[in-house]
């Protein structure tokens with residue numbers, strides 16, 4: 001099959017999936033008023049792979065079929081491969097202002113990271129390694145879109161999953177000849193309405209005990225599997241908007257988020273990657289080395305997002321000449337620093353990339369960890385800066401529909417700015433409202449805060465990962481050296497021994 005077209009993608013979503021929202025089941029996500037805009041946007045992403053101008057930058061020849069397949073599936077063997085993959089991700093991210101974070105490249109890169117280290121899944125039983133590898137090849141050759149869930153429902157976070165009084169988390173309830181049977185819930189499944197498969201993997205720490213074993217699994221199955229239900233949060237598409245131009249991002253880029261219910265769902269053995277194996281669950285990211293690859297994807301998303309917010313702020317400031325004021329230039333310079341910081345980290349991760357033990361070219365992790373930890377704060381500040389610059393103008397612009405309504409003459413007169421006519425000003429400020437003030441923006445801010453994990457626990461992970469000893473040693477050496485060079489009579493020696501010797 002190779003790369004999908006947008007049309008084929010939309011057709012593929014018309015199946016038995018159970019997407020529930022507002023108390024009803026959605027018969028067709030491609031036409032439903034709450035989902036159709038994002039479905040269309042995703043179809044456009046798939047079509048971009050067929051654009052003759054973009055195809056060479058977005059695809060590579062499949063190692064198995066020779067067909068062009070998505071570059072997000074490449075197993076990077078060189079720094080050039082990483083740069084090619086980043087370029088592909090950036091094309092999709094620029095097309096969505098970095099606001100469609102779960103476009104298929106995200107999971108494609110995660111799965112590829114797992115598949116490149118498939119042998120790790122086969123430590124207890126080689127079949128699981130083969131399953132991961134076969135699934136990766138099928139996903140690559142059929143250009144599938146995946147959602148995923150890593151987290152158990154928020155019930156009682158003071159106790160481990162196997163010790164909950166209300167046992168709601170998804171778990172293995174039995175094994176059959178055909179596969180494992182799962183019941184319970186998982187969160188959060190972003191993009192579920194637009195995905196073919198759901199990958200259910202571990203992330204929280206599991207005890208290596210008999211009681212925790214039923215929660216120790218990893219697999220991927222079709223979204224339309226019998227017994228699988230997705231209960232979505234309410235849509236952020238504005239149903240009463242007179243024009244999609246009033247909410248240009250919300251109308252097109254609501255990825256959707258859901259709780260997933262497994263009601264006796266059969267997972268065929270060939271789709272099981274981890275089975276009752278807490279050690280593999282806990283070691284998943286360390287053993288596979290997939291995380292730097294995933295961070296490379298989402299740092300690229302963050303670069304697109306930072307560039308978009310910066311461009312938006314430049315345009316707002318220019319429209320009313322506030323960029324003449326020094327403090328406004330200071331705020332705009334802050335946005336430049338954010339974009340350039342992300343760009344620098346991303347490039348550093350490539351320049352300092354090295355092959356891992358399995359020969360997979362792996363981006364340097366620390367620059368990407370830096371983006372992962374800092375970007376939530378940066379993005380929230382970016383929204384704040386757009387609010388500061390747009391000020392009352394963000395709410396004193398009318399609906400785009402007024403441009404052609406009975407008050408069109410007023411609107412064309414009174415909504416002008418120094419450097420923008422009314423239509424330009426209205427379009428720009430509605431976009432800014434959607435990016436920095438709306439419920440879409442609120443969800444984006446929440447997303448940035450949490451999509452890659454809880455920042456509190458991530459900070460602990462980073463601290464424990466970081467190679468600290470060399471730095472402590474430097475401080476100790478300095479103190480020992482200063483002490484050893486103390487002079488009698490209280491005379492103060494030079495700070496640097498070499499300089500002192502030269503004097």
Ligand SMILES: Cc1cc2nc3c(=O)[nH]c(=O)nc-3n(C[C@H](O)[C@H](O)[C@H](O)COP(=O)(O)OP(=O)(O)OC[C@H]3O[C@@H](n4cnc5c(N)ncnc54)[C@H](O)[C@@H]3O)c2cc1C
Nearest residue numbers: 148149150151157187188189190446447450451453454456
């Ligand atoms: C918009 C959005 C989209 C998402 N999409 C996906 C997705 O597609 N797939 C997916 O798998 N996940 C997704 N997530 C979920 C994300 O992985 C989690 O939100 C994140 O891991 C944090 O877990 P939690 O939400 O359960 O928060 P909790 O673990 O309940 O934490 C809530 C608060 O309590 C504190 N806390 C709780 N337990 C502890 C502890 N043991 N130690 C210290 N502090 C603690 C946290 O610091 C935090 O402040 C998404 C989240 C959001 C917001």
